Amino acid sequence: MLWTDLDRFGFQDPWRTFDRLNRATSGLLAPSMSEFPMVNVWMDGDRAIITSELPGVLPTDVDISVAGKSVTLRGSRTTEDACEGECRHRRERWSGSFTRSIELPYLVDQDKVEARFSKGVLELTLPRAEADKPRKIAIKSE
Amino acid sequence: MTDVNREMTKKEASVPEGVERTMPRRVFKPDVDIIELKDETVLTADLPGVDEHSLDITLEKNILTIKGGVEQKIPAGYRLAYGEYEVGDYERAFTLSDEVDKDRIRASVKNGVLRLVLPKSPVAKTRKIAVTTA
Numbered sequence: 283m284l285w286t287d288l289d290r291f292g293f294q295d296p297w298r299t300f301d302r303l304n305r306a307t308s309g310l311l312a313p314s315m316s317e318f319p320m321v322n323v324w325m326d327g328d329r330a331i332i333t334s335e336l337p338g339v340l341p342t343d344v345d346i347s348v349a350g351k352s353v354t355l356r357g358s359r360t361t362e363d364a365c366e367g368e369c370r371h372r373r374e375r376w377s378g379s380f381t382r383s384i385e386l387p388y389l390v391d392q393d394k395v396e397a398r399f400s401k402g403v404l405e406l407t408l409p410r411a412e413a414d415k416p417r418k419i420a421i422k423s424e
Numbered sequence: 425m426t427d428v429n430r431e432m433t434k435k436e437a438s439v440p441e442g443v444e445r446t447m448p449r450r451v452f453k454p455d456v457d458i459i460e461l462k463d464e465t466v467l468t469a470d471l472p473g474v475d476e477h478s479l480d481i482t483l484e485k486n487i488l489t490i491k492g493g494v495e496q497k498i499p500a501g502y503r504l505a506y507g508e509y510e511v512g513d514y515e516r517a518f519t520l521s522d523e524v525d526k527d528r529i530r531a532s533v534k535n536g537v538l539r540l541v542l543p544k545s546p547v548a549k550t551r552k553i554a555v556t557t558a
Binding site for chain 2: 317320321322323324325326329330331335336337338339340361362363365369370371372373374375376399401402403
């Protein structure tokens with residue numbers, strides 16, 4: 283996901299909507315290109331909060347790295363597999379490893395990133411780097 | 425990467441036709457794993473955002489219902505700039521077989537995952553008849 287064009291496109295990239303429509307109509311024929319885990323991004327001027335639902339993932343199993351404008355989430359989850367033979371009734375939960383990168387519209391202050399994990403929901407607070415903030419220019423009147 | 429490549433969208437829980445929910449929020453069907461062991465059946469459900477206080481498990485006759493309430497926290501002053509998933513409650517029901525010992529059902533929630541252990545009743549266990557060759 284690239285955020286660079288966000289301002290130009292407004293709320294959501296229309297190509298993404300096209301992509302979704304295309305995927306919905308082509309059904310099972312097209313291989314899924316959906317990104318995982320799904321994220322929600324909340325913005326407040328110079329701060330962003332990224333939330334993601336990662337039930338059953340231990341905080342120690344998530345690796346968060348910030349470089350410039352992008353944040354990368356890496357992690358994995360294993361599901362219980364205590365049975366042998368035909369004892370599995372349903373298997374719907376995901377397992378395996380994931381990598382997800384999100385690009386923000388500004389440089390992130392790496393030292394001030396906060397991550398909280400509660401009830402299987404990850405919440406990342408990413409403030410904008412001081413050096414990247416727009417500088418106010420004073421106007422001199424004569 | 426094993427099976428995480430498949431489409432990961434939340435599935436909406438079903439309601440009987442013509443019936444509406446009282447609260448205008450979305451209700452999803454959690455993903456579950458059910459495995460049957462020798463003495464018990466173990467149900468695991470992904471319920472992100474649910475803890476032991478907001479989870480409601482009921483057993484009426486043979487219908488086991490799992491309901492999980494999720495409180496959506498909208499960060500004050502923030503606006504949703506990009507959304508891929510929706511937050512809502514969870515609901516799913518299963519029909520249990522008679523062989524579950526209903527008094528000994530155990531449930532625990534950790535990191536948004538429910539683990540429900542449904543022990544088999546002793547009656548069902550002793551009903552097994554070993555056949556030997558004469």
